Amino acid sequence: xxxxxxxxxxxxxxxxxxxxxxxxxxxxxxxxxxxxxxxxxxxxxxxxxxxxxxxxxxxxxxxxxxxxxxxxxxxxxxxxxxxxxxxxxxxxxxxxxxxxxxxxxxxxxxxxxxxxxxxxxxxxxxxxxxxxxxxxxxxxxxxxxxxxxxx
Amino acid sequence: xxxxxxxxxxxxxxxxxxxxxxxxxxxxxxxxxxxxxxxxxxxxxxxxxxxxxxxxxxxxxxxxxxxxxxxxxxx
Numbered sequence: 549x550x551x552x553x554x555x556x557x558x559x560x561x562x563x564x565x566x567x568x569x570x571x572x573x574x575x576x577x578x579x580x581x582x583x584x585x586x587x588x589x590x591x592x593x594x595x596x597x598x599x600x601x602x603x604x605x606x607x608x609x610x611x612x613x614x615x616x617x618x619x620x621x622x623x624x625x626x627x628x629x630x631x632x633x634x635x636x637x638x639x640x641x642x643x644x645x646x647x648x649x650x651x652x653x654x655x656x657x658x659x660x661x662x663x664x665x666x667x668x669x670x671x672x673x674x675x676x677x678x679x680x681x682x683x684x685x686x687x688x689x690x691x692x693x694x695x696x697x698x699x
Numbered sequence: 700x701x702x703x704x705x706x707x708x709x710x711x712x713x714x715x716x717x718x719x720x721x722x723x724x725x726x727x728x729x730x731x732x733x734x735x736x737x738x739x740x741x742x743x744x745x746x747x748x749x750x751x752x753x754x755x756x757x758x759x760x761x762x763x764x765x766x767x768x769x770x771x772x773x774x
Contacts, residue, residue, distance in 0.1 A: 550731055550732075550733045552731075632729070632730075632731060634729065634730035634731055634734050635730070635734075635745070635746050635749060636730070636731075636733070636734045636737060636743055637731070637734075695733075697742065698737040698740065698742020698743050699737065699742060699743045
């Protein structure tokens with residue numbers, strides 16, 4: 549597994565975790581009857597902050613772990629990690645981004661549709677962030693699939 | 700789905716170049732080993748620039764490394 553693949557796998561795990569936390573919190577709010585604007589926007593903030601922080605930490609951690617594994621394998625003090633991004637990596641990344649955009653576009657449309665059908669704006673905002681995370685996960689899955697397939 | 704019809708002799712050329720490893724070739728042309736594997740297995744068609752760089756490593760013309768298979772030849 550290349551460094552890029554490891555990074556994508558870690559990102560996939562992170563966003564799956566964030567999605568899990570988000571869904572649990574939404575269902576809790578619905579059950580408790582505390583599905584109001586204050587809680588929903590707080591959840592928005594938590595999810596976005598988590599996504600940014602966890603992504604940064606995970607990237608650093610992947611780099612460190614890869615270096616340790618490489619050092620154990622080769623016995624070198626300063627191991628070389630193959631973290632260059634070549635034309636194939638860029639192509640796969642672009643295709644994955646296209647999938648992410650496609651899913652998020654559908655998500656935005658469906659979210660707006662609920663608003664147009666008379667549902668409260670909170671539903672629209674909750675769906676927007678939900679589809680944002682789902683789009684990221686779908687993009688990561690498609691990138692991993694493309695790496696397995698070749699391109 | 701349109702199948703990749705770009706064939707290559709990289710494996711053979713590597714063998715005749717003192718059994719050059721995929722990693723060595725990857726380092727010489729500035730890509731990852733995974734990309735060389737994908738090209739050798741004909742799962743990925745490289746850019747024209749990368750194709751020229753690979754040919755230059757083996758010191759042969761581009762046509763000796765890559766060939767394009769037409770519909771009739773494929774059947």
